[in-house]
Amino acid sequence: MSVKLTLLPSGEAMQVPLGTLLKDALPQGSVELICSGLGTCGKCRVQIISGLVPPTAHEQALLSGQQLRMGIRLACSYQLWQDTEVLLPPRETTASAQWLDCLPEQTSPNLLLAVDLGSTNLKLALLSQGEWEIVAQAQVSNRQKMFGADVLSRQHFANEHPQGRRLMQLLVVESLNHGLRLLRQEAPTPFSITRVAIAGNSVMLALLLGLQFTAGVDVAKLVREYPLAQAPATDLGLDVDESAQLCLLPPLANYVGSDMLACILTSDFGSGTEPALIVDIGTNVELALGTQEGIFVCSTAAGPAFEGGEISCGMSATLGAVHTVTWAADHYQVQTIDNAPAIGVCGSGLFSAIAAARDNNQLAANGRLASTELRLTAHVALTQHDIRQFQLAKAAVRTGIDILLAQAEISVDAITAVYLAGDFGKHVAVPDLVACGLLPEELVGSVAKIERGCIEGIIRYCRQNTEAVAALLARIEHVELAAQLAFQERFVANMLIGPAVPYREVE
Numbered sequence: 001m002s003v004k005l006t007l008l009p010s011g012e013a014m015q016v017p018l019g020t021l022l023k024d025a026l027p028q029g030s031v032e033l034i035c036s037g038l039g040t041c042g043k044c045r046v047q048i049i050s051g052l053v054p055p056t057a058h059e060q061a062l063l064s065g066q067q068l069r070m071g072i073r074l075a076c077s078y079q080l081w082q083d084t085e086v087l088l089p090p091r092e093t094t095a096s097a098q099w100l101d102c103l104p105e106q107t108s109p110n111l112l113l114a115v116d117l118g119s120t121n122l123k124l125a126l127l128s129q130g131e132w133e134i135v136a137q138a139q140v141s142n143r144q145k146m147f148g149a150d151v152l153s154r155q156h157f158a159n160e161h162p163q164g165r166r167l168m169q170l171l172v173v174e175s176l177n178h179g180l181r182l183l184r185q186e187a188p189t190p191f192s193i194t195r196v197a198i199a200g201n202s203v204m205l206a207l208l209l210g211l212q213f214t215a216g217v218d219v220a221k222l223v224r225e226y227p228l229a230q231a232p233a234t235d236l237g238l239d240v241d242e243s244a245q246l247c248l249l250p251p252l253a254n255y256v257g258s259d260m261l262a263c264i265l266t267s268d269f270g271s272g273t274e275p276a277l278i279v280d281i282g283t284n285v286e287l288a289l290g291t292q293e294g295i296f297v298c299s300t301a302a303g304p305a306f307e308g309g310e311i312s313c314g315m316s317a318t319l320g321a322v323h324t325v326t327w328a329a330d331h332y333q334v335q336t337i338d339n340a341p342a343i344g345v346c347g348s349g350l351f352s353a354i355a356a357a358r359d360n361n362q363l364a365a366n367g368r369l370a371s372t373e374l375r376l377t378a379h380v381a382l383t384q385h386d387i388r389q390f391q392l393a394k395a396a397v398r399t400g401i402d403i404l405l406a407q408a409e410i411s412v413d414a415i416t417a418v419y420l421a422g423d424f425g426k427h428v429a430v431p432d433l434v435a436c437g438l439l440p441e442e443l444v445g446s447v448a449k450i451e452r453g454c455i456e457g458i459i460r461y462c463r464q465n466t467e468a469v470a471a472l473l474a475r476i477e478h479v480e481l482a483a484q485l486a487f488q489e490r491f492v493a494n495m496l497i498g499p500a501v502p503y504r505e506v507e
Contacts, residue, residue, distance in 0.1 A: 051084030097182035117200025201257035255299035262457025315344035
């Protein structure tokens with residue numbers, strides 16, 4: 001007799017003999033077998049999604065009660081007695097963890113874990129709760145991205161597939177636990193995590209909680225009111241102390257998450273009297289315009305183009321990615337990450353290439369290429385389709401800015417500061433944003449980049465009293481872009497590549 005074994009998240013399925021040890025059925029390299037499968041190291045952990053059987057003595061000895069309840073098992077001990085779905089650990093190649101020099105001088109310090117729950121990457125920071133200093137940080141990939149680069153695709157998968165919500169939750173929790181394992185491996189001394197604070201997109205937070213929701217539902221409200229948001233963090237399966245409390249920063253609207261609230265706190269523009277703008281660019285772009293009268297926020301779906309998705313030669317900002325392009329007499333010169341051979345273009349390189357092509361008259365304002373492709377190197381080129389994807393993404397962002405200005409009834413000249421948040425904002429060249437028309441020319445000298453904006457904002461949130469937070473939230477107004485009459489007109493105008501028609505000229 002045989003049973004069906006399904007590997008997640010790939011969906012690969014196979015028939016194996018009844019009673020086979022899971023480690024023998026898995027593809028080579030799927031799990032760590034440091035003890036050669038003798039059941040002594042506990043490193044070959046997997047998560048059983050369906051077909052779970054009682055734990056073995058080895059598993060009970062090496063895994064905690066919480067892990068066993070979450071379906072964590074050891075591949076070297078687990079036998080397949082029925083059809084089984086198993087979630088494999090991540091094969092992380094870009095993860096990193098770093099400890100700083102300010103570790104509290106305690107035998108086992110109690111630390112706070114702050115998490116920036118991004119759709120592509122997860123950023124973790126450990127803080128000393130007395131001094132509120134960052135003592136360690138890590139970054140890992142969000143494994144949910146295998147089921148879609150954007151949150152809408154993941155929401156659809158979670159609602160339409162059996163075990164979809166459960167799988168989405170397990171993937172992000174395992175990603176976070178992977179980051180924690182890296183931090184523990186690098187730690188100079190043992191530590192305890194007694195509090196977990198998380199900020200992120202509203203849908204990302206809902207998927208973390210395993211909530212069921214459909215289109216039209218106020219996801220932000222569901223997250224804010226869900227009791228687990230103030231429950232022990234281990235209820236989610238996080239590998240932290242049993243007593244660690246979970247705090248989710250409140251999201252502002254369906255697609256304007258608490259990561260934007262964190263950025264507002266970091267920039268401190270919410271308390272200022274001079275108009276200021278926050279631009280957080282990712283697959284889902286979030287914008288905030290602070291004025292004396294209030295804070296206006298919105299979101300717009302730029303898609304994955306700015307992160308290398310849906311671009312023929314696109315890639316994330318990793319080894320070999322082109323990040324800067326210039327024209328030199330008769331050809332393009334490129335700079336790549338770590339000066340490695342060019343293998344693709346990341347988001348900042350996409351802006352740089354298009355700005356250089358416009359400056360060199362190889363790309364018209366309407367997006368039409370002068371030739372069949374924009375060749376940057378022997379192996380890297382942008383196609384006409386790539387340019388169109390860029391135009392759609394850029395127009396979405398610029399239109400969001402225009403609509404917020406209209407809602408606040410101010411001109412672009414009134415803005416005194418622009419804050420670029422997130423990894424993309426950290427690396428992109430501001431002149432390229434202006435040359436491509438994403439930012440108005442009037443703002444080029446007012447741009448500042450806020451690194452670790454979300455993490456710093458989480459720290460400020462945790463340190464503020466509830467009255468101050470409530471007062472800030474009361475000043476925030478969500479603007480639904482699709483409901484604005486001028487949206488379509490502005491979107492079409494903003495498809496042009498280059499300085500767009502200023503807002504003040506649009507009625």
